[in-house]
Amino acid sequence: MTINAPAKLTVVTEGMPSPLRRRTTSIIVHVLLIGASILMLYPLLWLLAASFRPENEIFTSASIWPSSWSLDAYFRGWNGLRTGFGTFYLNSFIISGLSVIGNVLACSMAAFAFARLNFKYKNFWFAMMLMTLMLPYQVTLIPQYVLFRQLGWVNTFLPLVVPKFLAADGFFIFLMVQFFRGLPKELDEAAQMDGCSPWRIYWRIIIPLSMPVLATAAIFTFIWTWDDFFGPLIYLGEMRQYTVMLGLRTFTDSTGESDYGGLFAMSALSLVPIFLFFLFFQRLLIEGIATTGMKR
């Protein structure tokens, strides 16, 4: 006993770092993290700076502070293509807005059925829904294209929007099921006793209580639809229907080689809606990812 005691004591002091050592480690960690942050954000800040600096400076400067500020590139870029970026932004907002409405409605309905109702083969259909999460979209791509083509939907927004009203993105169903399951079961039971129909339970009880998850789904739908490049690339052939992403791509093909300022200005501008969501709803987005493990 007495022999053992001092040995144990030294172990304890070794295990617990002194305040000084702890502070030193903490400073090192902060230096590391700040360094990493700068490295991560440097390209973005450089893009922002490049969009404001005079054209001749873009390829000579690595700094993130322009020698002089001008909005010229934004005006040049905005009208740099045959169709102006105003049209592209309008198209992107229409497609993203409709997608948000469709996704939130259709996915919340499906999630309500999976989380709060009982019906035959429910577990089977739920498993099917989870399977679609793993499916690479390429497997359904070509028949879907043929189908939409036969319906005369190519060169319209419909192939980009209608699937959202059919709850095609199972990810949001999964996200909402997780949330709906967490709401107290007594709510439904009490409402059912009072003669509430499932529709009223959905619309009057579950939806109003689920605003955080609906907002998360809405924001992610908006961002992913805004960013979507592949869908518009194959379904939208005429420039007046282009989304912002297609506009940018066309810019790189045609004028991009000569007007880098305009290209960077439009690139930076296209990130602004996403950045605004990040600024105001980052808590919601980060919690959404942390709890369900979303892909992005």
Next chain:
Amino acid sequence: MTVHSTIATPIEQAQRPSVWSRIWQNDAPGYLFLLPWFIGFFGLTIGPMITSFYLSFTNFDLLQAPQWVGASNYVRMFTADPKFSASMRVTLFFVIFSVPLKLAFALAVAMLLNRGIKGLPMYRALFYLPSLLGASVAIAILWRQIFAGDGLVNKLLALFGIIGPSWISNPNYSLWTLIILSIWQFGSPMIIFLAGLRQIPQDMYEAASLDGASKWRQFVKITLPLLTPVVFFNAIIQTIEAFKSFTPAFIISGGTGNPINSTLFYTLYLYQEAFGFFRMGYASALAWVLLALVGLFTAFSFLTSKYWVHYDD
């Protein structure tokens, strides 16, 4: 008797309702709420999957009816299509390097952030921002400039007297610029790791350090085993995402997959075949090989998971 029957009837009805009314009462609401999903599931997923499988055995150019050619699309793919093997190599290389590096980065930063440091929300948000923006065409355009011959990277290297090559037009480096772009977006797996790390009871570390376990031993013996479910989840999600990656390679190579097919992602090759040459049958066969690949990987992960994923608490 008559009194009895008038009382019995409603009870009898309540006890033995007709089959149809029971279905209507119990099952119909669920199916009605699922109606949009069902239309999508059969019309946009199951139906197209069956059609796509059929088309993979045909030649189909959208204009004329599909022509049955048996397995020749698959045979050609594996025996006589150098672009197929090139795209397979590029994609596997991308998956094998980008996913582990991205996850290692995500875990390392999550460990640094999980020490109860000040400013955690700020760091977490800053590291997450690239994940949120990264899928955009704008970022791919930015990347193309950063790694160009006269781009930002070479400008910074020049400060140290190093003359860098044009990274994106050199086949030795072009794929690495895309891997770096993927690693740059380590923010979302990092957030999932952080959530997982927070689940580990703190007293386990206290007990271990009282026993004199070094930080590294604590990481190997406590953190890593308890975190394996999160590692597993992140690895599956990121791998499937990596297989499906399209936009950056398309934008950076201008849709070609060059230089010398070094950025010809599988998805990009499939797009070229389908919408560049309108070989819809061949593209469908490519899609089914991709599905088989992703399916095999997922099945393999789930089957081996019981040997390395630690599930009991």
